Amino acid sequence: MTIPPETESLSDSQVRLWKLTRKYVQHLKREKIISIDESELDRVSISTTIPNFTKNLEVKLDGRAYKYLAQMQKLRGIQFAMTAKDPKERLSLVAWELRKRTTPVIFVSTLSGGHLNLPSTLPPDRFATITPPGVPMSDSKSPSQFMPPIHLTQADLETIQFTVIAKVSNKRFTLPELQTLLSHWEADILSFLVQKNVLQAKIRNRSIEFTQDGVAFPKHTVLCISPKGEEP
């Protein structure tokens, strides 16, 4: 686009600005770049039309043209930065953006070949210090809090279950003793074993006795073992 003549009429300026804006809209929609040189000429030509516009609609059109110039500049910059990146790197970036914004549900599952979500870098006692209760997790976006899951085989999962059973089977504990004995995820596994009736639990006088192949826990009663240091 060339610099307009000083003798250009108001209506011609409006048409020129309208065409220029439309050009940028179409290019932005198709994510097609306009070169820096061309954008610079367009910017100069827009700046020369400003003194002529006084009506609200015309001023808005002028503002919109600058907005699209800025968007094109942003698109140019991003494309330049991203073309230097491998597609795999870009996918990793996208995955990171998602991880930053997620509040994942704790999900202990024996499905998918024993894929178990356990923290790999922080001991379970430290869970309570990461985000104080009551603070929404979306406020805690520190990268140090993102823990990769541990992938377990079915054999690993069974070993953990046997360890928990060996710790509690045919024994009676008070609630504080149980809280001290079990880690956070062992408490989850124990809840799971009781739910599946692998272990049976009886509560009597604020103590719990666990047995195997004993009387099943009443169907609609809920056993809830809280993390260490918390009141159940």
Next chain:
Amino acid sequence: MLSIGAPESRLLDGLGMSHEALERLLEQLQTHLAKLGLEIVQYYDNGTWYCVRSIFVAPNELNTEEQAVLATIIALLENEITEHKRNAIRSKMLNNRLIEGNYMRSHKLRQILSTLQRLGFIKRSSQGITYGPRTLIEFSPEMRKELHTKVSDILL
């Protein structure tokens, strides 16, 4: 079909109480659950649902590629909702971005979509791909909008 939590209508029928009484009850329950590191979450999926969610950080269940596909789906869906007032995207839109953009192969994408559906992050129907309950729980509307902006910039 995976469902997380309970719909409000079932809770009201089962408990035989009014909407206001249910809200008060849930507030009381929240104070007890907070001691266990849990909170009650409300989300909308063909009606109001309530579920229990952990307050503490947990690792994400998805691997990197699955996270990237989910982020792309969220970005495309938010665009459809904002620009075209539609709540679903066609598989073709996803293929255009990821397969024709040379980010992954079609069989890999199909596998990942099956995983995301099984885990409850997306739903697939004749209308296309829509949000599953887990996406609605784990990503607030503000986070989904942010993802739309960020992912659109990265995946050209």
